[in-house]
Amino acid sequence: MNIQKNFLKLFTGASLSLGIISSGSALAATVTYDFTIENLTGKLAGNTYHGHLQYDDSSPENHIEEQGFDGISSSQGGLKFYFDFLGNTFRETHDDLDRTQLDFHDGEVDSLNYQIESDGYDYFDIGYTFTFTSHNTDEFGNNYIADFSYLIDGRDGDGGDGDVVFTRRDSGYTSIPEPGSLIGIGAITSGLLLRKSKKS
Secondary structure, eight states, rough: HHHHHHHHHHHHHHHHHHHHHHHOOOOOOOOEEEEEEOOGGGTTTOOOEEEEEEEEEEGGGOOOOSSSSEEETTTSOOOOEEEEETTTEEEEGTTTTOOEEEEEEEEEEEEEEEHHHOOOOSSOOOSSSEEEEEEEOOOSSEEEEEEEEEESTTSSSSEEEEEEEEEOOOOOOEEEEEHHHHHHHHHHHHHHHHHHHHHH
């Protein structure tokens, strides 16, 4: 009977400490945004293309505020980029300017920066360029920003623009105990064992 009581005390103490862990823990997960390129103009009109981005939101540099502007990059925040386009799969390591970045405004995705140029491109033998978030000029000389722009077969080739739609996947967050919480469970368990030894 005494053994059962001691186990009950130990179990209760551990449960309380786990409650501390639950309330004082950090939530971390790999955040994934899928994106779709649609409403394309030019030669690729009518087509849609897909990709996704990933980052670890437990890193301090990847903390996104609910207000203001933030950004997560491949060079500092470990942003991963995956995009299938015209027979090739592009990653963050292929960015010509090494500046793949996902920008946020008030906690929501605002834009993606990424660029591929065909000239001197070492990874694929391609005859096209494309850019996420580009500053362009229309036929009337007006400046505008396009979510996505492409150009096939050189400067005088076929090109166009498109819209990029981002969708965040549902993430299964994992609870990561803080060091103080782990100390709490150790202290409670040790206290119960010490109390038991004094009574005996």
